[in-house]
Every structure is written in C-alpha cells, then in structure tokens.
Amino acid sequence: MAVTELTHRPAATSRRPDPVRRAGRRRTAGDWSVLAIAVLIGLLIAVPFLMILVNSFKSPAEYSSSGPLSLPTQLYTDGLQAFWNRVDFPRKLWNSFLISGSVAVLAVAISMLNAFALGIGRVKGRTWIVVVILLANMLPQEVLLYPLYFMFKAVGLYDNVWSVIIIFTVIQSAFGTYLLASVYSTFPKELLEAASLDGASRLQILLRVVYPISRPTLSVLLIFFFIWTWNEFLIPLTFLVSNATQTVPVAITVLQGDRLMDVTTTSASALLGLIPTLVFFLLFQRTLTRGITAGAVK
Amino acid sequence: MSVQTSSATSRAAAAAPARPVRRGAPWTPYAFLAPYLLLFVVFVAVPAVFGLWISLHNWDYLIDNSPFVGLENYTRLFDRDSLAAGDFWQSMRATGIFTLYSVPPLVAIPLAVAVLLNRSFRGRTFFRAVFFAPYVLGIAVIGVLFGFILDPNIGLLNDYLGRLGIARNIPWTTSVPEAWISLVSVTVWWTLGFNAVIYLAGLQDIPRELYEAASVDGANSWQRFWHITLPGLRRVLVFVITITVLASANMFGQSYLITHGGPGSETRVAIMFIAEEGLGNFRMGSAAAMSYVLMFFLVVLATGMFAMFRRWED
Numbered sequence: 001m002a003v004t005e006l007t008h009r010p011a012a013t014s015r016r017p018d019p020v021r022r023a024g025r026r027r028t029a030g031d032w033s034v035l036a037i038a039v040l041i042g043l044l045i046a047v048p049f050l051m052i053l054v055n056s057f058k059s060p061a062e063y064s065s066s067g068p069l070s071l072p073t074q075l076y077t078d079g080l081q082a083f084w085n086r087v088d089f090p091r092k093l094w095n096s097f098l099i100s101g102s103v104a105v106l107a108v109a110i111s112m113l114n115a116f117a118l119g120i121g122r123v124k125g126r127t128w129i130v131v132v133i134l135l136a137n138m139l140p141q142e143v144l145l146y147p148l149y150f151m152f153k154a155v156g157l158y159d160n161v162w163s164v165i166i167i168f169t170v171i172q173s174a175f176g177t178y179l180l181a182s183v184y185s186t187f188p189k190e191l192l193e194a195a196s197l198d199g200a201s202r203l204q205i206l207l208r209v210v211y212p213i214s215r216p217t218l219s220v221l222l223i224f225f226f227i228w229t230w231n232e233f234l235i236p237l238t239f240l241v242s243n244a245t246q247t248v249p250v251a252i253t254v255l256q257g258d259r260l261m262d263v264t265t266t267s268a269s270a271l272l273g274l275i276p277t278l279v280f281f282l283l284f285q286r287t288l289t290r291g292i293t294a295g296a297v298k
Numbered sequence: 299m300s301v302q303t304s305s306a307t308s309r310a311a312a313a314a315p316a317r318p319v320r321r322g323a324p325w326t327p328y329a330f331l332a333p334y335l336l337l338f339v340v341f342v343a344v345p346a347v348f349g350l351w352i353s354l355h356n357w358d359y360l361i362d363n364s365p366f367v368g369l370e371n372y373t374r375l376f377d378r379d380s381l382a383a384g385d386f387w388q389s390m391r392a393t394g395i396f397t398l399y400s401v402p403p404l405v406a407i408p409l410a411v412a413v414l415l416n417r418s419f420r421g422r423t424f425f426r427a428v429f430f431a432p433y434v435l436g437i438a439v440i441g442v443l444f445g446f447i448l449d450p451n452i453g454l455l456n457d458y459l460g461r462l463g464i465a466r467n468i469p470w471t472t473s474v475p476e477a478w479i480s481l482v483s484v485t486v487w488w489t490l491g492f493n494a495v496i497y498l499a500g501l502q503d504i505p506r507e508l509y510e511a512a513s514v515d516g517a518n519s520w521q522r523f524w525h526i527t528l529p530g531l532r533r534v535l536v537f538v539i540t541i542t543v544l545a546s547a548n549m550f551g552q553s554y555l556i557t558h559g560g561p562g563s564e565t566r567v568a569i570m571f572i573a574e575e576g577l578g579n580f581r582m583g584s585a586a587a588m589s590y591v592l593m594f595f596l597v598v599l600a601t602g603m604f605a606m607f608r609r610w611e612d
Contacts, residue, residue, distance in 0.1 A: 041429060110334050114330070121326065133334075144342065147348040233551050234550060250438065270443045273438060278431070
C-alpha cells in the first residue's frame with residue numbers, strides 16, 4: 001500500500017550504501033567524481049533559473065549595454081510591475097488557485113468514492129469499469145476539445161472557470177480511481193468487518209475507517225492533482241479567453257510578442273510564472289518525489 | 299511495488315476469511331460510483347460521440363447550417379491533391395520526428411542520472427530535489443523561459459556563446475536541425491528528474507546481494523550494469539518507455555511556444571496544426587476528423603508497444 005511505502009522509503013535509501021564500489025582507496029576517488037558529475041548536472045538545471053532571475057531586474061538599456069550575464073547594477077522592477085499590472089496578475093493567481101484547488105478537492109473526493117466502490121465494495125464488471133475509466137484518461141485531450149467547445153458554448157459555460165474545473169475533475173479522478181482502487185483492494189478486511197458489526201453504514205465506514213487510514217495517500221493525490229491542473233495549458237487556453245477567467249500559464253503566454261514585452265519584461269513574465277510552482281515545489285518536494293515512487297510503478 | 303512493502307497488512311488480509319463486507323443493499327456501491335459516472339457520460343462519452351458527429355459535417359463558421367458531408371473530412375486527408383492533406387501529414391511527420399529524436403535521450407539520460415543518484419554521496423537528497431525541480435514547471439513557463447533563452451537575436455544563450463567566442467548567431471529556433479535539438483534538449487531538461495525518480499525506485503528494489511556476488515565473481519561495473527541493473531529494471535523500463543513515447547507523441551506546447559512551429563512549418567506538430575485548423579480557421583469538422591485520425595495512430599502505437607513489451611517480458 002502506498003501509505004506504508006511513504007514511510008518505508010527513506011529508511012531503505014539511507015541504509016543502502018554504494019552497492020558497487022566499496023573497495024578501499026578507489027572509493028574516495030569514485031565518490032569525488034560522482035559528486036563532480038552531480039554538481040555539473042545540477043548547474044545545467046539551475047542555470048536557466050539563474051539567467052531569468054538576473055535579467056528580470058535589469059532595465060532594457062542595461063540589458064543591451066552590459067549583456068545578460070552581468071548582475072544588475074540597480075534593482076529595476078519596472079518590467080515586473082508592468083507585467084504584473086498589464087495582466088492583472090493577482091487575478092490570474094486567484095483563478096489558477098481556485099481552479100486547481102477545486103479540481104484537487106473534488107477529484108480526490110470522487111476518486112475516493114469510486115475506489116471505495118470498486119476496491120472494497122462488490123461491483124459487477126469492475127475490471128470493465130476500470131478499463132473504461134483508464135481509456136478515458138489515455139484519450140488525447142484534443143479529441144474532446146471541439147465537442148466540449150460547442151457544448152460549453154451552448155450552456156453558457158464557455159469562458160467560465162467551471163468548464164475547466166469540470167473537465168479536469170473528470171480527467172484527474174480517472175487516474176485517482178485507478179490508483180486508489182488498487183490501494184483499497186489491499187485494505188485490511190477485518191477492520192471493515194469490525195466496523196460493520198458495530199452497525200456502521202457504508203458511508204460511515206468510508207468516512208470513519210477508510211478515509212482516516214488512507215489519508216497519506218489521499219494527500220499525495222491532492223498535491224499531484226493541484227500541480228497538474230495548475231500547469232495545464234491547452235484546455236485553459238481554449239476555454240478561458242477573457243482576462244477575467246485566465247490562469248497564470250495562459251496569461252504569461254498570451255502577451256509574448258506583444259509591443260509591451262521588451263527583453264526584460266519577457267524575463268519578468270517567466271519569473272512571475274515560475275515563482276508559484278517553485279514555491280509549491282519547495283513546500284511539497286518530499287511528497288512529490290515519494291509520490292512518484294509510490295504510485296507510478298506497480 | 300507499492301503492494302510488496304505492505305506485506306504485513308496484505309498477509310493479514312489474506313489470512314482473514316475471504317468474506318466480503320455485505321451490509322446494505324447490493325446497489326450501494328453503484329450509488330458511490332454514480333457522481334463520477336454521471337460526469338463521465340456527460341463530459342467524456344457524449345463529447346466523444348458528438349465529436350464523431352461534428353467530423354461528418356462541414357462545420358464552418360462561414361456556413362450557417364453546417365451541412366452533412368459524410369466521410370469527406372476523412373477522405374480529403376488521404377487525397378494527395380488537397381491542401382489540408384499535405385499540411386496534416388507534414389504535421390504528423392513533425393510529431394513522428396520529435397518522438398523519434400526525443401525518446402532515446404529521455405529514456406537513457408534519466409537512467410544514467412538515476413544510477414548516479416543510487417550511489418551514496420554527500421547531498422544526494424539535495425541533488426535529487428534539484429534534478430526533479432523543473433518537472434513542477436508547466437509547459438507555459440518552460441515555453442516562455444526557453445523562448446527567451448534560445449531566441450537567436452536577443453536570447454541569452456547566443457549572447458553567452460558569443461562572449462565566450464565559441465559561436466555567434468546559432469539559429470536555435472529558426473532552422474532545422476537546430477530547432478529539433480532545442481526542442482529535445484528543453485524536454486530533457488524539463489522531465490529528466492521525473493523519469494530519474496521512477497528509475498531510482500526500481501534500482502532500489504534490485505537486491506544488493508546480486509551486485510556483491512557479481513563483484514566477487516570479478517564482474518566490472520559495465521558488466522554489472524548490463525547483467526544485473528538492466529534486467530532488474532525491465533518492468534520499470536517498459537513503463538518509462540511507454541509513458542515517454544505517448545507523451546512525446548502528444549507534444550504541443552514546446553513547438554507552439556518556442557519555435558512557433560517554425561522554421562516554416564517544420565516543427566508544427568499534429569496537435570498544433572489541428573488546433574490551428576479548428577480554433578484559428580474555425581474549420582471544426584475537419585479538425586475533429588484530424589483529431590480522430592491522430593487518436594487512431596496513437597491507439598495503434600500504444601497497442602503495438604504493449605504487444606511488443608509483452609513478448610519482451612516473457
């Protein structure tokens with residue numbers, strides 16, 4: 001079960017020493033070269049971030065005179081301010097937060113209901129249902145794009161954040177159902193039986209027994225659903241066309257090539273776009289990396 | 299693997315009599331499924347069928363009643379003389395080229411990184427986090443970030459290379475094969491950590507004793523990698539290859555935001571072209587037909603891979 005996996009992993013990794021080179025003096029030499037390679041890759045990863053950071057605080061004039069490598073001589077924030085005001089950034093942040101938060105909560109709740117029915121309850125043709133749900137998850141999004149476009153236009157949900165919330169709730173809970181159903185199928189039966197002997201209804205069993213015990217797995221799902229939805233691009237770009245409904249990823253791309261976007265404002269827009277996800281990463285880094293090892297490979 | 303680690307609980311579950319919990323009406327599980335099934339029918343099943351309907355019509359905003367045209371939107375794609383067919387297959391070709399170029403590095407480089415991270419050295423947890431960091435960025439941020447860095451005229455990379463005296467004015471986004479190199483490199487930078495973390499989990503499940511036994515037998519590190527690591531990672535490799543091929547075949551944002559499909563339409567991938575056809579030119583019927591043709595190819599590709607890997611796993 002993914003729940004126990006999460007607590008198992010760190011012990012397993014820290015106990016495991018270098019499996020290959022453990023002989024005498026070569027060990028230090030090997031260790032140094034490993035560290036050197038790791039630092040090199042780390043730099044390759046970090047350099048684009050640093051480039052953006054440095055150049056977001058320069059004036060366009062300074063950028064062209066002293067080039068992209070130099071540190072800014074003064075803290076120029078006009079680019080950041082221009083972009084922030086032009087796209088009404090707080091509004092986009094709120095839209096993204098509202099959409100991703102709603103999808104994460106709704107999709108976790110629905111995944112839990114589905115997985116409880118499929119993994120613990122008795123459902124005829126449950127394999128068949130899981131296969132259909134998974135197929136829907138693998139369906140390329142663009143196949144649904146045009147029909148949904150007309151349907152949302154017809155009911156007035158086009159250019160409304162709820163259109164995107166609904167679509168991603170369906171897509172994310174397909175994956176969540178698949179993952180949680182296999183987790184719940186290994187749920188200790190005696191706990192469920194004890195609860196039902198005590199006269200608990202199915203809903204009470206779900207809320208009082210299954211939910212608290214599987215909370216670590218649910219929170220991993222919640223975090224992944226949030227970040228995946230936050231980063232979605234094609235569907236929000238298609239369905240959220242007005243300034244009032246756009247998300248952060250859409251907002252930072254629509255102005256590219258605009259007259260307003262001088263060199264350092266472009267840099268500033270990239271910086272503003274990456275700060276929210278990077279903050280999110282710093283907060284949930286351990287859960288994210290462990291979540292992949294727990295859920296992805298079965 | 300997630301099941302293995304909880305062997306204690308699952309063993310306990312197996313030891314208990316296989317009596318299902320059975321309280322309440324037999325239809326209650328379906329009541330729990332109902333909210334999702336309702337959403338699924340309305341927002342997945344109905345649109346999927348409605349999309350087929352659209353693809354059988356000349357759904358053009360210039361034409362009022364969108365006349366029924368039968369399979370014309372499909373047959374047109376296989377008509378050598380039609381303009382749409384040429385553009386469509388050119389975009390399918392671009393998708394194929396990107397998949398072909400991007401899958402080998404996306405499978406191999408993270409494996410090397412994972413092998414590196416599986417060794418014990420100072421700060422490996424820190425490095426694992428750093429390598430993983432770009433994955434949390436969305437494609438929009440990646441696009442703007444690298445669109446700026448790789449821009450041939452005002453971009454940071456060319457300026458940097460110029461100052462070092464290595465090269466000047468490399469057309470990173472405006473010429474092939476440079477544009478493909480850029481798109482593949484950006485994708486590697488973006489998703490390297492994700493595949494590496496998956497590999498790492500697989501590596502840690504390979505028993506250490508195997509390596510020790512091999513060392514005693516005098517196997518060098520390359521032999522150990524070839525005869526222990528790779529076979530031990532077989533299932534993980536299958537998983538990584540499958541999701542990487544499908545992700546590459548669905549690529550859209552990179553070429554839309556970084557190369558804008560250029561030079562010309564060399565890097566305009568299928569999804570980008572279909573989006574232009576439907577949302578740019580408002581030829582929704584034609585675009586819907588194209589997306590079904592693309593889906594057909596993806597399904598064939600996925601089934602082919604599953605069949606191939608099943609044989610390989612045996």
